[in-house]
Amino acid sequence: MESLVRNMRIIWRAELLIIEAKLNVAAKRIGATAFAGLIFIFGLGMLNVAGFFALEEIWGPVYAALGVSIADFLIAALLILWASRLTTGPELELAREVRDAGLEELEAKAEHIQDEVMAVRDELLALKKSMASFSRNPLDSTINSLLTPILTLLIKSLSKSKN
Template sequence: MDSIVRTMRIVWRAELLIIEAKLSVAAKKIGATAFAGLIFVFGLGMLNVAGFFALAEIWGPVYAALGVAIADFLIAALLMVWGSRLTTGPELDLAREVRDSGLEELEAKAEDIQDEFVELRSELYALKANLVSFSKNPLDGAITALLTPILTLLIKSLSSKKE
């Protein structure tokens, strides 16, 4: 029973490691997305002003504003793509392996326990059948139990007298 509890603890710890790894990646993704949003806002504020004044002389005010906005959107899109591509490391695979092996061990032990219960059940059914037959006719069981040793003694005594 101790090994079952130990295995369940291992599975529980592996699940916690998996959850921690996933939460860590989710936090990094959220942080990257928030940072991308912050850069987007600053980009729209500062770069737009600077870019607008730089391009207004060359392209005119309308096309200068459009060029600055497109550059800001491209930078934000690149940061969003980078944030979405973050994945968990090898520790998640190791935690999954530990969890899976622990679950396999628990399944094997559960099958052993189930086999023991099936065996116990068949023994109880046999005991019940014997008790039912004994309760219906107790002399049959007693005669069978006593008759075998008596016949054995009788045969031995007869064979010893002949010799």
């Protein structure tokens, strides 16, 4: 029973590690996406103004605004692409292996317990049969249990007397 509880704790801890790893990645993705959004907003605000004024003299007002906005969109797209490619580390795979090993051991223990229960059931059925037989004919079962040792002794004594 103690190993069953230990296996359940191991499985529980492994599941917690898996959930924690997934939550960490989700938090990083959300943070990176939010940061990309923040850069997008500030990029459209401050950097656009600065870039616009710098490019206005070279390209003119229309092309300067277009160039600055394209640069902002590219930066935001790169950050979103980076955030979407974040994955869990090797600790997630290790946690899954520990969980699977715990489940396998738990299944083996359950099969062992089931075999023990079936053996106890078979013994109880045999006991029930013998009790039913004894209750129907108590003299027969007593004679059978005494007759075997008596016959064994008789056979031994007869074989000794011949020798």
